[in-house]
Amino acid sequence: MNPEKLAKLQAASAAARIGGKGTPRRKVNKVVKTSGSDDKKLQATLKKLNTQSILGIEEVNMFKQDGSVLHFPTAKVQAATLNNTIIITGTGQKKDLTELVPGILTQMGAESLAQLRRLAEAYQQAAAAGAGPSASASADDEDVPELVENFE
Template identity: 50%
Template structure:
């Protein structure tokens, strides 16, 4: 089966997609390539303005977020204490907390492990209290009837 195309129709179709003059590449729209170097330069200039300094000899960083851990191995860490800003850059892996938990416990020292144990016990008590329908305001004491904060402050300064 031999199909013959009309030359006029073919030239009309080719002319419709040409963006330039005769002999140019037939593209419907121009491809725009953005360079990431401008973003990197802008970020570096902003960090320089904040006054971050490098923190050497950090082997790994774990950022805990909900049920996931963002793990950086051999990251570049920069910090600006005055701006309360930490910059962690490098290749990262996102892992589930359940998968990393045994390896994290092995890295903790005895003091940190005791603190972690206390936090877990407090969390279990709070969850049990919530399940029983108790209030969750253990940290905030109840106000004394008829007393305000201003009156308490006056009596403290007077004594």
């Protein structure tokens, strides 16, 4: 670019500047999008279904066919009896059934208990298949060799 034109543009922009020492800074308002609008739409839809909150439910566990559990530690449960609908809101975590076993035995039905029994049998078979060769190897490791000569 031509140096004369560049000097001319710089001089023009310096003259057009406003502000300086002591003038307030211009603040930029950043727009923050929240998921509140989605929540409002959901609540409006639930209100149309005439749902009622069910109190006293601390956690929700949904048992899947593959042996995993969809666990909601802090769930909000609502129900619409006329529509035969139950709504569970909250953050769900996918966990293995064995992680939750002691605390959820009272919540399990007959189908889930049968599934837990099958899962336990599968673990026992896997342990028995894995323990066969390793059991003889560990027995060999536990044998203490006899002393052949005196070390003193």
